[in-house]
Amino acid sequence: MEHEHEFVLEIPEFQHLAYEVEEGIALVTLKRPEALNALSREVLEELAQVAEVIAQDPEARVAIFRGEGRAFAAGADLKEIAALKDPFTAREYALLGQQVFAEIAALPIPTIAAIHGYALGGGLELALACDLRVAAKGAKLGLPEVGLGLIPGFGGTQRLPRLIGRGRALDLIFTGRHVDAEEALMLGLVNRVGEDALEEAKKLAQKILKNAPIALALAKESVVRGEGLDLAEALEIEADLFGYAAATEDMKEGVRAFLEKRPPVFKGE
Numbered sequence: 001m002e003h004e005h006e007f008v009l010e011i012p013e014f015q016h017l018a019y020e021v022e023e024g025i026a027l028v029t030l031k032r033p034e035a036l037n038a039l040s041r042e043v044l045e046e047l048a049q050v051a052e053v054i055a056q057d058p059e060a061r062v063a064i065f066r067g068e069g070r071a072f073a074a075g076a077d078l079k080e081i082a083a084l085k086d087p088f089t090a091r092e093y094a095l096l097g098q099q100v101f102a103e104i105a106a107l108p109i110p111t112i113a114a115i116h117g118y119a120l121g122g123g124l125e126l127a128l129a130c131d132l133r134v135a136a137k138g139a140k141l142g143l144p145e146v147g148l149g150l151i152p153g154f155g156g157t158q159r160l161p162r163l164i165g166r167g168r169a170l171d172l173i174f175t176g177r178h179v180d181a182e183e184a185l186m187l188g189l190v191n192r193v194g195e196d197a198l199e200e201a202k203k204l205a206q207k208i209l210k211n212a213p214i215a216l217a218l219a220k221e222s223v224v225r226g227e228g229l230d231l232a233e234a235l236e237i238e239a240d241l242f243g244y245a246a247a248t249e250d251m252k253e254g255v256r257a258f259l260e261k262r263p264p265v266f267k268g269e
């Protein structure tokens with residue numbers, strides 16, 4: 001009876017990705033290396049499922065997305081794109097990718113894309129749905145869709161200009177060119193460049209993990225909710241969420257620790 005209400009996290013059996021959590025860091029690894037982790041419908045569906053798992057997993061405090069093999073992800077699956085029969089099925093396909101990436105973007109914890117090798121098309125759009133991006137030297141990022149007679153359809157025409165500005169985004173979208181990690185850093189497309197993307201992403205995650213979990217979630221919520229609003233409305237949301245943060249036990253602990261000149265011990269309460 002004691003266990004009647006115990007929460008059990010159900011993790012589906014994934015075919016094309018792996019999920020593990022270690023010391024607060026949830027690691028999602030795309031596992032379709034033979035196709036450079038091309039995002040087939042099956043992969044997209046599993047990404048939606050893993051987003052649900054992350055959202056429910058109390059152990060997951062920061063999530064890192066990465067790819068196995070030579071690439072982060074080389075885009076939507078071009079065999080499936082070739083089979084799109086008409087504008088309606090193609091539209092549904094874009095909506096599927098958009099919805100999956102919206103679920104990732106809406107996760108209540110900080111998310112990081114650890115990019116090595118290629119992050120192209122839908123692969124870069126997945127990285128854009130994450131909060132932060134870290135690239136390995138040698139990584140190649142781009143939105144090559146117009147070269148295929150397509151346009152970015154999993155959020156790229158919206159998230160890229162919001163992130164790096166309209167002019168720089170349209171340069172990448174119109175030319176379809178690949179940018180390397182250094183240029184991506186200069187453009188603000190990635191936050192960090194390192195020898196190894198995963199190691200660099202873990203370092204960044206560990207820095208984030210030192211901070212109060214509820215404050216992290218509220219800070220993200222404030223940024224995300226404010227994006228579509230005018231400044232006055234967005235500032236009201238910020239004040240409300242500041243109020244929530246100030247009501248947490250962790251806020252008391254954070255301030256007390258500062259005054260006592262010791263590191264805080266946050267409990268996520």
Ligand SMILES: C/C=C/C(=O)SCCNC(=O)CCNC(=O)[C@H](O)C(C)(C)COP(=O)(O)OP(=O)(O)OC[C@H]1O[C@@H](n2cnc3c(N)ncnc32)[C@H](O)[C@@H]1OP(=O)(O)O
Nearest residue numbers: 034035036038074075076077078118120121122144153154
């Ligand atoms: C809304 C979203 C739309 C989109 O995302 S549209 C797609 C945008 N992406 C692209 O256009 C990139 C397509 N891929 C490439 O251009 C090249 O790949 C690379 C430059 C990334 C790498 O080239 P290399 O090193 O020569 O490898 P390789 O032999 O082309 O690829 C290895 C295997 O991976 C498969 N593959 C790569 N990308 C995709 C993809 N996007 N969809 C389906 N399969 C892909 C290939 O076909 C091949 O497979 P096999 O060994 O059986 O010939």
